[in-house]
Amino acid sequence: MNSSRHPHQPAAHPPGPGASTALEVRNVTVRYGSVLALDEASAVIGRGRICGLVGMNGAGKSTLFKSIVGSLKPQSGSVRIAGLPPAKARRAGLIGYVPQAETVDWDFPITVREVVGTGRYGRTGITRRLTRTDQDAVEAALARVELSELAGRQIGQLSGGQRKRAFVARGLAQGASVLLLDEPFAGVDKRSEQMISTVLREAADSGTTIVVSTHDLHALPDLADEAILLMRRVLLHDSPAEVLRPQNLALAFGLDPLGRPTDTRRADEAPADGGAVAEAEAAAAGDAAAADENWDGETR
């Protein structure tokens, strides 16, 4: 078992290894040059759970996502998605990814419907032509995020919230069993935020495992079943309420109101400056696509 997990794990859904394990990250360490971005990060998330990923900029949230998708190769540790290493999980279409808004070219000549359609590409033939079934899945996903009427628009002609909904719809159309969302609520209006939360909950209820990195701490208890507090390593993996307790947040955000470690057990994990990591992450982001695609998730 993972030593960094908090003992007060909610008993209803014990996220231990087993048949219900959808995502398993074990001792993943990532360095960008001399900068340590992830330090022996471990977490196990059960099927159909929504897990919030909380931490300051540079805490390693994006790095953790990239390690799960397999677009970067950790120096050590392993990742399993439904028991499969990342390369196999990708080929099986198990991993869906909703990117941060800043990484998308909103001027790209592609319609909302076409974006959602790319969610089905893993199931298509050599020319990626969508079949009737694919098209039905695309329309159903568009309807679920209420974008059917705007589906013919160029993607950049949507509002911030609608854009995010389009990418969530892509994940739905894909039918991924693990859906990773990188800051889905940044720059999103209340209505879209609510809708995305509802849609994610429906997806989770039908068995999709969802990991959401978010700065929106207030929405976390309503959204997520559990939360991970990340500061290069997993400081805490517990219920959202527990993670959001001030003394725990202080560990990750350095907001200690008393000016001293609130929990002596974790004093050695006091927050460090994440700026260097953020910089390294940003630099590495551009290379993500070019990174080793065939990393098999094994320890090297």
Added chain:
Amino acid sequence: MNILHLLADPLSYEFMTRALIAAVMVSIVCALLSCWLVLIGWSLMGDAVSHAVLPGVVLAYVLDLPFAIGALVFGFLAVILIGAVRDTSRVKEDAAIGIVFTTLFAFGIVLVSVTPSDTDLMHIIFGNILGVSRQDLTQILILTIAVLLVVLLKRRDFTLYAFDPTHAHAIGMSPRLIGAVMLALLAVTAVATLQIVGVVLVVAMLIIPGASAYLLTNRMSMMLIIAPAISVGCSLIGLYISYYADTASGGMIVLAQGFVFTLVYLFSPRQGVIARQLKRRRLRSAL
């Protein structure tokens, strides 16, 4: 009647017919590739690869191999070297591109100067469309049709690669492989295009049609129709003008493309600077 005559007259010469067929095929292929190059931001890469293939073409000639093989080898060599210089030194990518392709191009020029052949250095640099032999035309047709087939089969992969390589990767596709295929197409296309407009102007054919189409539409599927249409139109117009005005054909073709881009840049209904200016003024007066 008179105009028909004007159009049909050059076709009575076999070299003009060959030139027209070659120009049309090359225009279509270049224009299709240009759509993705412009969207990915690979215009400079197109420039680099089209120049860097020169030594490969000359060596292939010396070794009596197909030109495309030499071009592929040196096209990839250029990309690998650019990546190496960029990643292993503090030199940035644009400088790395500038260093690598000019050096390879210079190597090609030196090779041409010491290679006894009937190919004139000036023809390689500025093109020799009116000198396209039957054999040349066969080669151009094979290369362009091969590229066309790959593009038709994999166009959706290219578009997804240009739009969201991370998603492509996440669903089990290989962005690295798609990128490599695109570079290979680029190198092969550069060989075919070299004969039409010359090494120096290949990059124009690989950027201008796509950039023009990008300013005219919001749909990729339309871009892939508009860009070749512009490109073919410009090649025909440029070729006819060069026939009657007795000007350099390669230069005339690219000049026509530059002219069309200028028109689009100014007058495109939504993206043109004039339309945008008018819209801004209307918004301001509405306030």
